[in-house]
Amino acid sequence: MHESRPMVALDFPSLRDVKNFLLRFDDHEKLYVKVGMELLYQEGPVVVDFLKFQGHDVFLDLKLHDIPNTVGSAMKGLARLGIDMINVHAAGGIEMMQQAKEGLIAGTPAGEKVADLIAVTQLTSTSQESMQHDQMIMTSLEESVLHYAKCTDEAGLDGVVCSAHEVQKIKSVTRPDFICLTPGIRPAGAAKGDQKRVVTPAEARTIGSDYIVVGRPITRAENPMQAYQTIKNEWNGHF
Numbered sequence: 001m002h003e004s005r006p007m008v009a010l011d012f013p014s015l016r017d018v019k020n021f022l023l024r025f026d027d028h029e030k031l032y033v034k035v036g037m038e039l040l041y042q043e044g045p046v047v048v049d050f051l052k053f054q055g056h057d058v059f060l061d062l063k064l065h066d067i068p069n070t071v072g073s074a075m076k077g078l079a080r081l082g083i084d085m086i087n088v089h090a091a092g093g094i095e096m097m098q099q100a101k102e103g104l105i106a107g108t109p110a111g112e113k114v115a116d117l118i119a120v121t122q123l124t125s126t127s128q129e130s131m132q133h134d135q136m137i138m139t140s141l142e143e144s145v146l147h148y149a150k151c152t153d154e155a156g157l158d159g160v161v162c163s164a165h166e167v168q169k170i171k172s173v174t175r176p177d178f179i180c181l182t183p184g185i186r187p188a189g190a191a192k193g194d195q196k197r198v199v200t201p202a203e204a205r206t207i208g209s210d211y212i213v214v215g216r217p218i219t220r221a222e223n224p225m226q227a228y229q230t231i232k233n234e235w236n237g238h239f
């Protein structure tokens, strides 16, 4: 495990919703939050400024996927926001990922830590059937994920977004410190929603995930702080 806090996916449509959500937590609770496209596209970079000012760590989950030059230039601009982690789609290719990394390094202000850069393999909402039908990748889901993980490592990135089911094999074909960040986390009995490949926080811990990302089981809980603490305890092996 790399990070003892579960990352909280702030999948909200506005900064006002984020502020209301954070009011449910103690002031001293510094979170590692994930800002995705829903929030950033509607509110802009001010969201990141706000969260960083409040002392939270920020994973900017924009899943960039375009030609190498465009992604590299976009990364250069995004690096100035002072984020802690950011991602691209491995399907964009090795050259795209390399330029993403170069852009990120070039845009990071002198003296500041370069954000972790990871790549999405196959989304946790993708099943083997949908991958073969929609993407026409005629291999197993696991083979596809491992292939993308190897390409990501070759491009010099820090790790991947994957399902916890794939963590052990990914580390065996890359390296032990290759980050495996796993969404698709559901406490026992919680609704899966659109996620296809899910595990509990305790299972993710046993399997060896480095980070877990949790959205709806916390953001839609009646008591988000309590849901967060329960998941955090389970993730840290305290029951």
Ligand SMILES: O=C(O)c1cc(=O)[nH]c(=O)n1[C@@H]1O[C@H](COP(=O)(O)O)[C@@H](O)[C@H]1O
Pocket (backbone or CB within 6 Å): 009, 011, 034, 036, 061, 063, 087, 120, 122, 123, 124, 125, 161, 162, 183, 184, 185, 193, 195, 213, 214, 215, 216, 217
């Ligand atoms: O990159 C991601 O964060 C991501 C990749 C993936 O394969 N699956 C996945 O669910 N996610 C994100 O993780 C979060 C999961 O949210 P919940 O399903 O509500 O827990 C969402 O914000 C997704 O955008």
